[in-house]
Amino acid sequence: MIDPFGADALRAATLLAWTSSPTRLREDAATESDLVRGGYRDRVLTELAQNAADAAARAGVLGRLDVRLDVDGLHVANVGAPLDESGVQAMSALRVSGKTEGVGRFGVGFTAVLAIGDEVEVRSVSGSVAFSASRTRAELDRAGLAAPESGIPVLRLVWPTDAVPAPGFDTEVVIAPRDGVDLPAVVAAMREEAVDLLLELPALHSIRIGDAEFARTGTDLGRGLTEVAVGDRVWWQFTAPSARWLVPVSDGSVRPVDGDVLRAPTRTDEELSLPALVVASADLQPDRRRIMPGAAIAHLADGYAEFVAALPESERTALVPLPGFASGAVDEQLRESVLRELVDHAWLPGVDGECLRPRDAAVLPGLTTELAELLTDAVPGLVAPDLSGQSDARALAAVGVHRIGLARLAELLAGQDRAPSWWGRLYEALTPLVVDALAVEELAAIPVPLADGRTVTGPRTVVLGEGLGGAGVDWVRLVHPSAAHPLLARLGATAVHALDVLSDPALRDxxxxxxxxxxxxxxxxxxxxxxxxxxxxxxxxxxxxxxxxxxxxxxxxxxxxxxxxxxxxxxxxxxxxxxxxxxxxxxxxxxxxxxxxxxxxxxFAVLRAELPTGPDHDLDDESDWWATLSDDPEVLVAVRDLDLVDPDRWPTALTLLASDPETAALLADRAGYTAWWLRRHARVDAVPLSSLRSPDDPTFEGLLDPLDHPDADAVSGALAADRIESTATAEALLDGLADANRAPAPAVIARTHRLLAEATASGVLDLEALSPPARVRTISGVVVDAADAMVLDRPWLASVIPADRLVVGDLTSAGALADLLDVPLAAEAVHGEVLGVGRVGDWGREPDAVLASVTSGRPLPAGAVVLHDDLTVRLSGARDGDVAVPWWVDDSGRTHVDVRRIDAGVAGAG
Known part of the structure; x- marks a missing residue:
């Protein structure tokens, strides 16, 4: 029999390796089993299609794949470069691949065929090979090797065969199904995959599955777009530098994808929520289901804006990812990259025909063609009317397009030097947008030309027809006849109310x-x-x-x-x-x-500023507060003149603040300026509010005094929180812990130490501004010199260190607490040597240990344990002597337990 690929030699080498090292046999069996059951489950057609695409690409032909059922099993045939020696080696190695280009470079994808059967032939015009579970088992028997428990490693032994592929094809894979495999169901599932594979693998032109044939066609639409069709389904495709993007199309309109996965190039398990399909090359884990940790994927978004710009203007916003929860880390990174790409590049159609970057663009909701013609050179960066509707609003907001609204439009029109007739046409074009009272208010500052040649701000300060006078109100203005329009009447020009007159800029002058x-x-x-x-x-x-x-x-x-x-x-x-x-x-x-x-x-007066951009509102310490913000607030609302309060009158001032609903609401906003300023500066009985707690907050009970004020609940936002937010609060707590006249409960002591440690570890505290306390509070409640205390960091040490010396917070953050207090860790101060040998056992084999786990509801520890009839530890360091303990962990990490206190060992070690 002809053996063009050296199959016999490969098989002999593998058998020799197994004979020399049965462990290698078990490893190969386990690896193959894991791949079949794990990474390559349900991927038969995907893996064979990838191989077919690679073969077609190497041969420079249109890829064809044919799937059919025959009496001997499932046949999958393809055209392209035939099987070669490196391919045979890759299939039988489980670890390497002969491919240097294309997908499937890990050499393990072929294991997917074993999900169907373990008698497999690869027939090619260059030669054929077979893989067989039964023949492999016979070889193992002849070699005196026992079959591994995980199964026979089918793909490690390869045999040459004289079989040839089906006519018209260069390579054919034949899989004899094992018992229980429903081949018609397998083929039906493959039909569902065919369309996706034709999109993902451009080297494949068609896939036939049984009597169903799927073929891909492409039509150049210009601007980098290609219309891809498979049957009656259509996509628009754009090839960017690092990815291909496709979006379904129906009746000439895009239909954004509602959830998909990253295709790299075939489907992975990385879920995406992008509105378009993405097919790209990415660093994948060996099973090609997940992205490699740390792999760079942000660049896949490069060129996405060009894709969007290539679409018809009215369709472009459909491909903007809308705000929502990401489907995972990969989705989140890609969404952010796509949004950055869209924000930084020009793709939005402007009213002047040019493409705009979203960061430079502005949208006027409801913009009409008539209004756009008038505003073309009046409002820079204005988005075209086609994308100014409500359906586009969320997409434009997602990429940061500034929504100017009617109020902002009125501001932008200020200073425009136009003929009165132009203003008249503008009012006519604006009329469809003025649909409610809010729109009327927003246009309150729109310029209006007067009969005396001036242009003033605001229709409410003008009149149509006769002028107004009397009662000292002589600052009203008359509209130029060429600009007179019914819209001005709707905006308040004909009915002069008090607010209209009082808002006139002339009055300000x-x-x-x-x-x-x-x-x-x-x-x-x-x-x-x-x-x-x-x-x-x-x-x-x-x-x-x-x-x-x-x-x-x-x-x-x-x-x-x-x-x-x-x-x-x-x-x-x-x-x-x-x-x-x-x-x-x-x-x-x-x-x-x-x-x-x-x-x-x-x-108290309240300052309100819309869309503030910096600390320029004459508020005391406003710059310091602004530095605490991650983003500028949309609205700044703050109580003014707090710095003018007499320090001795804060109780009365708090009552005044709490009695006014407008100012009371600001007291509850911890992040707002008002509560922040009060925590920083306000004092009651010389104690900062930040060092006082709400009477109903027990977090620091006994350490921080409650605010003794009838409106304490109303000002809770200005008091200490149930966490440590500042160095000042930490200092007050450290002082309270060191104050022997205070009597906090042990639970409060431990909780406070834990929160102090967490604040230290997270960088909330400025340790340079904090001096280590000379005295600290132990878990017993006793205040001792810091030099006599130690921080508990190992649970077994709690039984040998007196509570009067033990500072307790949380074991996981003990190091941070020790750094803050400048107190040694217990494990650094106390050392113990287990006396006696004991009996080595296993937790799971000790009935008393199992019983203690069941009755206490605690998990049973795993691994070995040393049991002692009388567990004694010889201590040295901060404490010397022999001490009987219920359990102990020695320096090597072994757990020792007194058999009489095995329940304590389960509780501690578990």
Missing amino acids: RIDALWDGDGDADALADAVLPLVAGVSTGPLPGWLGGLPLPDRFGELQAADELLLPDAPLADVLVSESPFGTVADRIVDVHGAEALRALGVGWG
Whole structure:
């Protein structure tokens, strides 16, 4: 029989290796069994298709794969480069591959065939070989070798055969099914895989399975896109530098994928939540199911933005990964890389026809074609109307496209030098977008051209038709006739309400002029305050608080720098507070409510800033608080003027803060500026709030005093938390632990030590700012010199060290606690030598140990144990002498147990 691949020599060498080392036989059997049952389960067609694709690529032909059932089993045939000697060696080695290119380089994928049967032939035009469980077993018998328990290693022994592949094919794999294998079901499952394999393996052109044939066609669509079709299913494909991307298409529209896996190039077990299929080369584990730990995959996203840019404009956002939970670490990394790629590259269509980078783009929801034509050179980076609908909003937000809305549009239009007729056409184009009251509010600052040639901000400050006057309100404006439009009426131009007039920028100019000595302050106050009293909806502009009003001494001060008579805030401020008191006559004429609405103080004022970008709001220590944030807040809401509170009046100030719902809400926000500032600066009875606890929080009971205040629950966000957030809190706790006059419970002591250790290990604490305490608290509650204490880090030492010397937290973080306290670890201070020999046993063979595990519910330790009738340890170091102990672990790691206290050994060692 012809043996072109040296099969006989390979077989003889393997048998010699097995005979010389039966262990090698068992290893080969176990390896093959693991591969069949593990990594290569259910991958028969995938592995054979990969081999077929490689063969076609090497031969430079269109790959064809044919799967059919015959009387002798399953036949899988392909065209391409035939079997060669390195291929035979790879199949029979289980460890190497003859491939230098393509997929399947690990030489073990062929084991997938054993899931169907263990009598396998590989027929090729260059020669054929066979693998056989029965023949291998016979060889083992002749060699006097026992079959391994894990089974016969079928693919290690290879025989030459004279069989030839089916006509028209270069190689054919024939698998005789073992008993119990349902070949029709196997073939049916393969039909489900065929389409995916044609997408994954471009070297394969067609796959026939039984009477069903699957063929792939491709059509160049331009811009790097290829339309790939298999039967009636269609995908658009884009080949990027490191990956191929495909998205299903139906009726000319993309249909984003709803969950898939990484294909590298065939399907792995790495689940993905990307909207497109990705086929790429990646470093995989030998079974090709998982990415190798640490493998680089971020580069696979390179070129994804070009893929998206190649799609029709209206389809592009469909391929943006939407926010959601990642399916795993690989998915998370790929999603982040894809999003970075999309954020940093141009693919969004702009109204000017150019592609935009999302970071440079802005979207106006509901943008129409008519409005886009007007805004082309007025709003930079504006996204085209096709992607400005609600269905695209989440995708655009995911890549950071700035959503400008109508309010932002009004800001961007400020300063535009346009003819009045252009503004009239703009109002017409904006009309479909003004669908509710919110839209009306957002356009409150849109520019309006006046008849006198000026352009002013805000329709609410203009009138259509006749001008307005009287009662000192003389700052209204008339719209130019060419710009007059019904939209302005909807925005408030024809119905002048108090808030409209008070929001006019001209009024702000009047106020500013008063501070420059230009104008009559009393007259303006008499005009403004009645309007303020008539405002029933909407907040007043913040700058209106700058209206000059006389104080009790007749001096002018800004309204928001004045307090009402008898204002409770005055009772808690320092004597040198900059606040004055508004003149009584102003209160008598205009009323307290109007003055409070204007900004004259009663209680604490609240600052609110939308989308702040830095610590520039004149808040005390604002820069230090800002440094604690990971991101800029969307809205900054903070109590003002906390630094003006008299240090001796904080109990009253806390009551005032808690009594106002607006400020009370800020006290509960631990991360907010208000609670942060109070923890840092506010003191009650000279004790910082950060060193006081909520009365209903037992975390540090006995170490930190509870806040003795009727509103303690309301200010909980300004008190110590149930964890250690700062070095100051840690210092207070260390002082409490060292204070012999305090009597915390042992559970509190241990919990506090654990939290201190965790804060130390996580870097929360600044150890350079903390001095090691001279005295520490032991688990018994006794305060001792640090030099006389030790930190418990081994459980068996607890039985030999007096509780009055033992500092206990958590064993896993004992080292961090020892560093913080500058106290030695118990294992460093105490050493023990087990006396006596004892009897070596096994936990699982000791009835008393098993009984103790069952009755206590604790896990039974594994491995060996040394049993002693009387377990005694000779101690040295911090304590000397012989001590009877229930259990011990010696320096070599062996566990010793007193047979009378085996339950203690189970509890400790388990």
